[in-house]
Amino acid sequence: MAQQQPVPYSHKLHAGDLKLKCAKCHPNPDPGETMTFPKPEVCGECHRGQYDHEIAWLRVYQIPSFADFSHREHLSAGNTCEECHGPVATRERLTKETDLSMGGCMECHRVKKASIGCNYCHQMR
Numbered sequence: 183m184a185q186q187q188p189v190p191y192s193h194k195l196h197a198g199d200l201k202l203k204c205a206k207c208h209p210n211p212d213p214g215e216t217m218t219f220p221k222p223e224v225c226g227e228c229h230r231g232q233y234d235h236e237i238a239w240l241r242v243y244q245i246p247s248f249a250d251f252s253h254r255e256h257l258s259a260g261n262t263c264e265e266c267h268g269p270v271a272t273r274e275r276l277t278k279e280t281d282l283s284m285g286g287c288m289e290c291h292r293v294k295k296a297s298i299g300c301n302y303c304h305q306m307r
Contacts, residue, residue, distance in 0.1 A: 184277045185240045185276075187239060187240055188238050188239065189237055193270045193274070194271065194273055194274050197271040204217070206224070210254055213254075214252050215245075215253065215254075219237070219239045220237075222234055225237075243267065243278065243282060248304060251303065265280075265290070266282060267279070267280065268280050287303070
C-alpha cells in the first residue's frame with residue numbers, strides 16, 4: 183500500500199508525462215550513497231511560491247545501516263532506477279514493488295555477474 187506523503191505528488195505526472203529525470207528531483211550528493219529528496223527551490227522552478235520550505239517526505243525504500251550501498255556506483259555500472267524501484271514513471275503513488283532484501287539483491291548480482299561475496303556489500307567489523 184502506498185504511503186500518504188505530506189503533499190500530493192504524482193510520479194506519473196512528473197517522471198511520466200513531464201519526463202523529468204529522476205536526478206532532477208533526487209540529486210546524488212557526494213560521496214554518492216544516497217539519492218536525496220527535492221529541495222524547495224527545485225519544486226519552486228514550476229510551483230512558484232507554493233513550496234518555500236522543506237517537505238518532510240516519507241521514505242518508501244530504506245537501505246539498512248549494515249549494508250554498504252552506493253547509488254552512484256550502481257548507476258555508473260549501467261543499472262537503472264526502475265530496476266530497483268519499479269516503473270516509477272507510471273505510478274501516481276509509490277509503493278515497494280521490488281525485492282530489495284539481501285536475497286533480492288544477491289539474485290540481481292548473480293544475474294548481472296556482480297560479486298556476491300559478503301564483504302562486497304557488508305563491512306566486516
